[in-house]
Amino acid sequence: xxxxxxxxxxxxxxxxxxxxxxxxxxxxxxxxxxxxxxxxxxxxxxxxxxxxxxxxxxxxxxxxxxxxxxxxxxxxxxxxxxxxxxxxxxxxxxxxxxxxxxxxxxxxxxxxxxxxxxxxxxxxxxxxxxxxxxxxxxxxxxxxxxxxxxxxxxxxxxxxxxxxxxxxxxxxxxxxxxxxxxxxxxxxxxxxxxxxxxxxxxxxxxxxxxxxxxxxxxxxxxxxxxxxxxxxx
Amino acid sequence: xxxxxxxxxxxxxxxxxxxxxxxxxxxxxxxxxxxxxxxxxxxxxxxxxxxxxxxxxxxxxxxxxxxxxxxxxxxxxxxxxxxxxxxxxxxxxxxxxxxxxxxxxxxxxxxxxxxxxxxxxxxxxxxxxxxxxxxxxxxxxxxxxxxxxxxxxxxxxxxxxxxxxxxxxxxxxxxxxxxxxxxxxxxxxxxxxxxxxxxxxxxxxxxxxxxxxxxxxxxxxxxxxxxxxxxxxxxxxxxxxxxxxxxxxxxxxxxxxxxxxxxxxxxxxxxxxxxxxxxxxxxxxxxxxxxxxxxxxxxxxxxxxxxxxxxxxxxxxxxxxxxxxxxxxxxxxxxxxxxxxxxxxxxxxxxxxxxxx
Numbered sequence: 001x002x003x004x005x006x007x008x009x010x011x012x013x014x015x016x017x018x019x020x021x022x023x024x025x026x027x028x029x030x031x032x033x034x035x036x037x038x039x040x041x042x043x044x045x046x047x048x049x050x051x052x053x054x055x056x057x058x059x060x061x062x063x064x065x066x067x068x069x070x071x072x073x074x075x076x077x078x079x080x081x082x083x084x085x086x087x088x089x090x091x092x093x094x095x096x097x098x099x100x101x102x103x104x105x106x107x108x109x110x111x112x113x114x115x116x117x118x119x120x121x122x123x124x125x126x127x128x129x130x131x132x133x134x135x136x137x138x139x140x141x142x143x144x145x146x147x148x149x150x151x152x153x154x155x156x157x158x159x160x161x162x163x164x165x166x167x168x169x170x171x172x173x174x175x176x177x178x179x180x181x182x183x184x185x186x187x188x189x190x191x192x193x194x195x196x197x198x199x200x201x202x203x204x205x206x207x208x209x210x211x212x213x214x215x216x217x218x219x220x221x222x223x224x225x226x227x228x229x230x231x232x233x
Numbered sequence: 234x235x236x237x238x239x240x241x242x243x244x245x246x247x248x249x250x251x252x253x254x255x256x257x258x259x260x261x262x263x264x265x266x267x268x269x270x271x272x273x274x275x276x277x278x279x280x281x282x283x284x285x286x287x288x289x290x291x292x293x294x295x296x297x298x299x300x301x302x303x304x305x306x307x308x309x310x311x312x313x314x315x316x317x318x319x320x321x322x323x324x325x326x327x328x329x330x331x332x333x334x335x336x337x338x339x340x341x342x343x344x345x346x347x348x349x350x351x352x353x354x355x356x357x358x359x360x361x362x363x364x365x366x367x368x369x370x371x372x373x374x375x376x377x378x379x380x381x382x383x384x385x386x387x388x389x390x391x392x393x394x395x396x397x398x399x400x401x402x403x404x405x406x407x408x409x410x411x412x413x414x415x416x417x418x419x420x421x422x423x424x425x426x427x428x429x430x431x432x433x434x435x436x437x438x439x440x441x442x443x444x445x446x447x448x449x450x451x452x453x454x455x456x457x458x459x460x461x462x463x464x465x466x467x468x469x470x471x472x473x474x475x476x477x478x479x480x481x482x483x484x485x486x487x488x489x490x491x492x493x494x495x496x497x498x499x500x501x502x503x504x505x506x507x508x509x510x511x512x513x514x515x516x517x518x519x520x521x522x523x524x525x526x527x528x529x530x531x532x533x534x535x536x537x538x539x540x541x542x543x544x545x546x547x548x549x550x551x552x553x554x555x556x557x558x559x560x561x562x563x564x565x566x567x568x569x570x571x572x573x574x575x576x577x578x579x580x581x582x583x584x585x586x587x588x589x590x
Binding site for chain 2: 141
């Protein structure tokens with residue numbers, strides 16, 4: 001087995017499991033970046049998505065100024081290509097993390113890069129909740145908190161899982177670019193150790209691992225979306 | 234006279250759409266007495282739904298006064314607007330149940346959870362909330378489906394869950410916004426009878442918005458007819474049905490218009506001299522009297538029945554008769570006076586109304 005790999009994937013074996021440039025750290029970095037930026041970006045995206053729906057002209061807290069605030073910020077960050085955002089946001093990253101490079105530093109641009117995308121997706125998911133159900137809740141004397149959690153979030157939970165899956169997958173794509181600021185990960189492995197060194201086998205294996213990662217997210221997401229859905233198909 | 238539980242006075246509702254102003258409700262006043270089942274009928278777009286949403290301020294009016302159960306929810310009579318505080322409004326809303334055309338249940342929660350949702354802010358303990366929710370489902374005849382999700386229930390069952398939910402906080406008022414419009418005839422009747430039963434057993438006042446006159450005939454005791462944002466006619470069910478004044482009301486109650494439409498399809502022979510077409514409307518007790526025989530014997534007036542129909546309003550049967558009466562002017566007048574004295578509503582129908590051309 002090892003001989004087989006050594007013969008056909010010499011560069012993959014050369015990278016080794018551990019140590020600098022090893023496969024395990026690369027996988028770990030990708031998971032690390034995806035997890036934390038999904039968490040920070042996700043919370044931010046949820047807040048903005050909910051904000052957009054509530055303050056919209058037919059929302060329960062309709063407020064033009066607040067809506068414009070959410071809307072403009074989301075549009076602004078969505079408009080910046082991620083690779084430029086990495087550089088553009090560097091001074092802020094320096095302030096927050098203390099350094100501009102490395103895996104942890106990448107969390108700042110990653111979170112900011114993914115949140116506007118997620119916010120729009122959350123907005124669409126929440127808007128799929130029938131306005132009549134919100135009205136019924138209001139007629140029952142429900143509070144704003146009830147309406148946000150029990151009506152908007154709970155009613156759209158299956159849709160939310162679906163858009164979260166889509167967002168996570170695009171986030172994995174973004175982490176590959178974070179290699180540009182020395183964040184490591186599988187994307188960096190594919191480019192820095194694979195492509196730049198003409199080690200096609202390394203690029204292939206790194207790609208394959210990203211693919212497996214994406215597939216896992218997709219399958220889990222689809223499964224959850226299905227079991228959480230009690231609405232009419 | 235019973236006290237008014239809902240008082241809507243001079244209500245205006247105006248929507249600003251781009252540059253256009255849309256007056257959905259114009260200067261409407263509506264008073265509902267405790268224990269009433271008040272039907273509000275009209276075609277879609279007449280402003281019925283907008284008007285009743287004013288009762289629990291789901292729709293804030295632009296002018297007028299909203300008073301529910303003694304509390305002023307909204308007042309704007311001379312440009313100064315006062316609106317009830319939102320925390321207080323939420324508490325008051327719990328005493329005004331509402332059911333909808335499309336049920337509006339929480340799809341990701343079971344039937345019993347839907348009812349429990351309404352009880353979230355009651356002072357009951359969690360266990361008591363479940364108990365009460367189950368009891369309410371039993372009240373609407375759905376105890377076996379407590380664990381079902383709305384998508385697993387039929388339309389009629391979903392509306393029952395919605396009724397249980399609307400009744401959760403023991404409301405004094407129940408607003409039904411086209412609640413039977415999405416249901417088949419059998420379920421419609423069952424839901425209407427359930428509403429009537431709840432009105433009788435719990436004394437809950439009901440506002441019934443509908444475009445189906447049959448629903449109103451079945452359960453309401455008072456009726457208002459709306460057109461283009463205004464109430465064009467209102468009164469007891471019996472008044473509206475037996476003596477409709479506005480053209481639209483006549484269309485809704487059917488009765489005479491239907492009869493005339495039917496009669497038009499026949500080619501009636503031209504009326505003779507001394508012949509007149511009359512519409513007679515009987516209610517309750519008078520329905521069983523042998524009127525035609527009496528007319529002939531006592532007044533020397535012949536009555537030839539050309540159309541008849543019986544409908545049930547609430548629980549009272551109401552009969553409509555179209556007759557051609559024949560007799561000299563003096564006898565006819567005396568006969569009509571006699572009929573009116575008997576409590577029979579008499580309308581003379583012009584010949585041209587029935588002519589086919």
